[in-house]
Amino acid sequence: MNIYILGFFTPWIIYAIITLLHYFLPGRWVTGYVRHSETGDLLKYRLNGRLVLITSVLIWFVLGYFDYVAFDWLYEIRWASLAGAFVFGLLFSLWIVLPFPSTGKSVLSDVFLGRLENPQFKKGTIDAKMWLYLIGAVMLELHVLSFLAHHYNTFGSIAPGLMLCAAMLTYFVLDYLSFEKVHLYTYDFFAERVGIKLGWGCLAFYPYFYLIAIWSTVNLQNPHTPIWLLICYALIFLMGWSLARGANMQKYFFKTQPNRAFLGIKPETITDGKKTLLVNGFWGLSRHINYLGEILMGTGIALSVGHPEVFWVWLYPIYYIALLLPRQIDDDKRCASKYGNLWQVYINKVKYRIIPYLY
Structure with a gap:
């Protein structure tokens, strides 16, 4: 064939x-x-x-x-x-x-x-x-x-x-x-x-x-990247993984076992009597901290191959940015509709969308 x-x-x-x-x-x-x-x-x-x-x-x-x-x-x-x-x-x-x-x-x-x-x-x-x-x-x-x-x-x-x-x-x-x-x-x-x-x-x-x-x-060919630099790239990836996995796990335990502490973090919430939102831990850093984690993981992967001059390797983290920024906007709109005034209380408390102190 x-x-x-x-x-x-x-x-x-x-x-x-x-x-x-x-x-x-x-x-x-x-x-x-x-x-x-x-x-x-x-x-x-x-x-x-x-x-x-x-x-x-x-x-x-x-x-x-x-x-x-x-x-x-x-x-x-x-x-x-x-x-x-x-x-x-x-x-x-x-x-x-x-x-x-x-x-x-x-x-x-x-x-x-x-x-x-x-x-x-x-x-x-x-x-x-x-x-x-x-x-x-x-x-x-x-x-x-x-x-x-x-x-x-x-x-x-x-x-x-x-x-x-x-x-x-x-x-x-x-x-x-x-x-x-x-x-x-x-x-x-x-x-x-x-x-x-x-x-x-x-x-x-x-x-x-x-x-x-x-x-x-x-x-x-092997670009002979120093070991210390490869370790830095691995740490960027692991930092991103910690944010993404930690945020998802905290949300999972909050949804399934609302009173359970995660990594020693006892859930702190706001409520309107019907709906409840988590406002501490990973979800107190930003409203979509897991998105930052995904972008950092993509950045670590792009850097790791040791060829930053190759444009194509950067398409991976750029893709995450292009995907997650519009998703953040859509998700905020959906949450504003779902939670009403409670959502306004939440964004007043957790001010940053994705990147703490920047965005």
């Missing part, structure tokens, strides 16, 4: 394998935060992302070890694979939008933003949003390993900066899939629908674009 045709359909095959693993491997049922739009019941989710990730990596390793597929196969067919994922993402997005009733907005708006809020299949065994994030995360990790293998085959060793970048991305993926239940309480699940933005975004954009720091430097 022509390598370009095989490359085009490679993501389709991998996505099918991940889906089968997700469906058949053991999982735990978790009650989420979002309610069913018709019954009002809290949605339940079957989660096994970490097990699917580990199993997928083991399959990749076995196939490479026995020479069924080259370890750097995903690098070799990267452009054809990207085209295949691009088309698959579009087809999925159209499939999950067009057959369903309009939201009242234009067709283009519905296709981009979606019509269904929280679609689930196979009696809830597969939740569309969790499946999309799982596909993107596992495919990203397989890309990281394959591109690293190509770099090793080319130079006979792996540049420390590239190794650090790969470790950060791997940690990012493993962390997300280890805390799946926490993310059921994030903006994506209670405020977004499934359309091109989320569907194509997870199937084509996430697993390819998040790789851009490695993709754009994998064929460059």
